Amino acid sequence: MLKVGVMGVRGYTGEELLRLLLGHPDVEVCCVQSRVERPQKLSELLPAFAKKTDLVCKNHSPEEMAKGCDVVFLALPHTVSMGVAPRILAEGKKVIDLSADFRLKDTSVYERYYKTKHLHPGLLKNSVYGLPELYREKIKKSALVANPGCYPTSILLAAIPFLKRKKTSGAFFVADAKSGVTGAGRSSTGAFQFADVNESFKAYRVGEHQHVPEMEEILADALGEKMQVVFTPHLVPINRGILSTLYFPLSEKMTTGELVRVYSEFYRNESFVRVLPEGVFPEVKNVLYTNFCDVAVKVDEERNVAVVLSALDNLMKGASGQAVQNMNLLAGFTETKGLL
Ligand SMILES: NC(=O)c1ccc[n+]([C@@H]2O[C@H](COP(=O)([O-])OP(=O)(O)OC[C@H]3O[C@@H](n4cnc5c(N)ncnc54)[C@H](OP(=O)(O)O)[C@@H]3O)[C@@H](O)[C@H]2O)c1
Known part of the structure; x- marks a missing residue:
């Protein structure tokens, strides 16, 4: 059994991680952390887990988490994770960080967007962006996985098959995305x-x-070259789910059928990306509580624009589900274990 722990278990992604990990056949959840004043039954903090687990939540230090676990998930805010991860790595244990602290390789960009100095830039050369569809082999060998953001997962999975074919005439594309409110955290x-x-x-x-x-x-x-994203996020009054719509001006004529084939071929061996048939478009309700990202394409032939849509659950493929997918890769388990 792989011994795992969750820091920040009381938050939305922490709670979702716990739900998945308790149901995983090859995992034992050993430690859960929250900033509680005294040790407290997890079921008192999160009543949904009553009679499912006897775990006790403590304000464990990173070293205590590392002592009891092979892999520690950090479901913590950005700027907090970067102080915690090195202390777990120093004990020889693996970290899957759900925050943004180890995603950006360029610290000047990190510091501009997150308004704080990066405390451990040296670790960035070892962190791997945890999008298995792109970085599977690197993730398997990594000790520090930077789990992607929810919007980036939905947009990158929708954009990359198209952009790899270099069929757009633009230096940027438009991505318009709508998210449920859990995206902002508890x-x-x-x-x-x-x-x-x-x-x-x-x-x-x-x-x-x-x-x-x-x-x-x-x-x-x-892609091996610069591509810019004009991104507008929206907040919709639903609990969870993201729907993204991307627009690419075409550099040559193509039909919807041809583009569906490009996407189907690209994701042929992927368990968690479902390319929808021509004329069918993604809906958030079809991916809720699953690790799937549904993708659909449509070519507007009169205007010569390709429209690509994707839907995922921000707490699953957008966060905790993807983190468990990454854990499966790190541990050498079947990638879908505990997720289908
Ligand atoms: N929500 C999403 O859809 C989503 C998707 C992708 C990535 N993420 C990322 O995942 C991470 C967790 O997000 P979330 O939505 O689960 O957030 P959340 O619901 O707000 O939970 C974060 C938890 O971190 C703990 N925490 C807060 N401030 C802290 C501090 N200064 N020191 C130590 N612990 C602290 C809190 O737990 P206690 O008060 O119990 O200690 C809190 O419950 C974030 O970095 C977020 O950007 C979230």
Whole structure:
């Protein structure tokens, strides 16, 4: 059995991780951490787990987590994870970090978008971006996996098969995405309160979202050239799920059928990306509580534009499901174990 632990278990992604890990046949959840004042039954903090586990939650130090576990998941805010991960790695244990702290290789970009100095730039050369569809072999050998952001997962999986064929005439593409409210985390306040979100629909951080440099860095690596993303995130009054719509001007004529074949071929061996048939478009309800990302394409032949859509659950393929997929790779398990 692989011994695992979760730090930040009381948050949305921590809770989702626990749900998945308790159901995983080859995993034993050994330690769960939250900043509790005294050790407390997990079921008191998260009543959904009553009679499912007797785990006790403590404010474990990173060293204590490392002592009891082979792999530690960090479901912590960005800027917190970067202080924790090195202490677990120093004990010879592996880390899957759900925050953004080890995703960007360029610390000046990190510092600009996250408004804080990176404390461990030396670790960035060893961290691997945890998108298995692109970096599977590197993830298997890594001790530090930087689990991707939820929007980047939905947009990169939708964009890469198209861009690898170099059929766009633009130096950028437009990505318009809508997310449910859990994307902001349980600790969020203010604009994410029920009354502010319910019965409304708005864009936010237009032209300045921190996921833009993350997507552009991975696109440059995957394509071998620069590609910019004009990204507008929106908040919709649902709990979970992301629907992204991408627009690519075409450099040559093609049909929807041809593009469906490009995507189907690209994802032929992928367990968690489902390319939908021509004329069928993704819906958030079809991916909720699953690790699937559904992708569909449509060519607007009159305007010569390809439209690509994707849907995923931000807490699953957008966070905790993908983190368990990465753990399966690290541990040498079948990639789908505990996820299908
Ligand atoms: N939500 C998503 O859809 C999503 C998707 C992809 C990635 N992520 C990333 O995953 C990470 C966790 O996100 P989340 O949505 O689960 O957030 P969350 O619901 O707000 O939970 C984060 C947890 O971290 C702990 N925490 C907060 N501040 C801390 C501090 N200063 N020191 C130590 N622990 C602290 C809190 O637990 P205690 O108060 O119990 O200690 C909190 O419950 C974030 O980095 C986020 O960007 C989230």
